[in-house]
Amino acid sequence: MESAAEYTRRLVKSGARAQKSMGQNFLMNDEVINRIVSASTLQADVPLVEIGPGLGVLTRILAQRVPKMWAIELDQHKIGILNKELKGLPIEFLHQDALKLDLHELWGDQKGYLVGNLPYYITSPLVMHFLDQADRLSGMTIMVQKEVAERIAASPGGKTYGILSIAVQISAKVTTVMDVLPSAFWPAPKVTSAVIRLDLRPYPGFSVDKKDFFRVVKAAFSQRRKTLGNSLAGGLGLKKEDVIERMQGTGISDGRRAETLSIEEFQVLTKAFR
Numbered sequence: 001m002e003s004a005a006e007y008t009r010r011l012v013k014s015g016a017r018a019q020k021s022m023g024q025n026f027l028m029n030d031e032v033i034n035r036i037v038s039a040s041t042l043q044a045d046v047p048l049v050e051i052g053p054g055l056g057v058l059t060r061i062l063a064q065r066v067p068k069m070w071a072i073e074l075d076q077h078k079i080g081i082l083n084k085e086l087k088g089l090p091i092e093f094l095h096q097d098a099l100k101l102d103l104h105e106l107w108g109d110q111k112g113y114l115v116g117n118l119p120y121y122i123t124s125p126l127v128m129h130f131l132d133q134a135d136r137l138s139g140m141t142i143m144v145q146k147e148v149a150e151r152i153a154a155s156p157g158g159k160t161y162g163i164l165s166i167a168v169q170i171s172a173k174v175t176t177v178m179d180v181l182p183s184a185f186w187p188a189p190k191v192t193s194a195v196i197r198l199d200l201r202p203y204p205g206f207s208v209d210k211k212d213f214f215r216v217v218k219a220a221f222s223q224r225r226k227t228l229g230n231s232l233a234g235g236l237g238l239k240k241e242d243v244i245e246r247m248q249g250t251g252i253s254d255g256r257r258a259e260t261l262s263i264e265e266f267q268v269l270t271k272a273f274r
Contacts, residue, residue: 004028004057008186011055011081018187019075026054027117027143029184032195033058039177039197040115040141042066047107051098051116051126051142056082062115063089070106072098099129103136114140120191123148124164131171131200139172140198146179149194161259163221167214170206170263172198203263208270216270220258228261229254236273246272 002010008028018024027033036058042048048069053059055078059071068090073079079093094101099122103112114137118126123144130137144152147160153174154161168174177195182188219235220228229247232254233240244254250268252261261269 001060004030004033007057007060008055011085012186016055016078016081024054024075024119025117025185025187025189027057027184028186029180032178032180032184033061035178036115036141036143036195037061037065039175039195041113041139046138047110047112049101049103049106049112049114051101051114051118053082053093054078054117056086058115058117059091060086060089063091066090068092070094072096072101074098098126101129103130103133107136109136111136111138113138115142116140117143120145120148120189127152127198128167131168131198134171134200137200139200141177141195142198143180143193143195146192146194149176149196152196156262157260159259162224163214163217166217166263166266168198170203170210170213172200174198205264206267208267208274212274213266213270216273217258217266220261220266220269224258226257227254228252228256228258231258232269232273 005028008026018026042062042065044067048062048066050059050062050069050071053071053073063069063086070092072094074097076095079095082093114130130140151160151162151164152168153176154165175197177197180193180195182190182192219232222235223231229240229243232238233243247254250272252265252268
């Protein structure tokens with residue numbers, strides 16, 4: 001089998017182009033591909049979907065390890081290339097916007113697995129779109145911009161910890177697989193990427209309504225530079241003294257900042273502001 005670099009160069013020479021408007025950067029590094037494959041749950045009884053196959057350099061490896069898979073590609077021209085290059089492999093290519101993909105329509109009530117080199121300009125909406133379908137997924141191995149990966153995996157106390165960290169972590173266990181340098185792609189992006197694995201599961205001990213929970217979380221982070229008391233007052237439309245009164249007995253100081261609070265502490269606040 002051709003190496004990833006040889007495969008990509010051959011297709012580029014034959015006229016394949018990366019569409020900047022779609023954020024296309026084609027992976028062409030065998031080590032990265034092998035790490036993605038080894039980090040993913042690929043089993044005969046687990047449906048598999050790939051988001052953004054591009055030229056198919058990863059797709060051709062995935063398809064040899066499962067009885068059938070789906071690949072979602074918005075670029076119609078790339079689908080033509082994929083159908084030609086990967087003919088005979090058990091892949092169904094779908095010309096579709098991944099943000100509109102309904103996993104139930106692909107595999108019904110089963111729980112499948114998702115792999116993808118996500119377009120960086122819509123990474124967060126895509127991640128949340130699939131987390132909203134957690135009842136149809138057991139996990140995801142995705143490549144994202146390193147900065148976004150750090151935000152997703154962040155713990156309380158750092159500048160990268162925020163709403164995205166919490167939104168992902170209440171639905172999945174996050175594992176960083178590896179960093180990926182720009183040289184692993186054609187054309188090379190201007191940023192470093194990272195591969196992360198998300199193992200979907202209910203957050204241990206989560207006991208509040210998610211809508212109420214995120215109302216409080218978003219209010220707390222609405223004015224990140226301000227103290228929690230001021231942020232909650234502004235974000236929830238309350239008077240500062242009312243916020244302080246409600247926080248009494250929570251064990252959480254109104255002088256703290258949102259990025260220092262754990263998911264458990266945000267649950268405590270949710271109950272106080274229900």
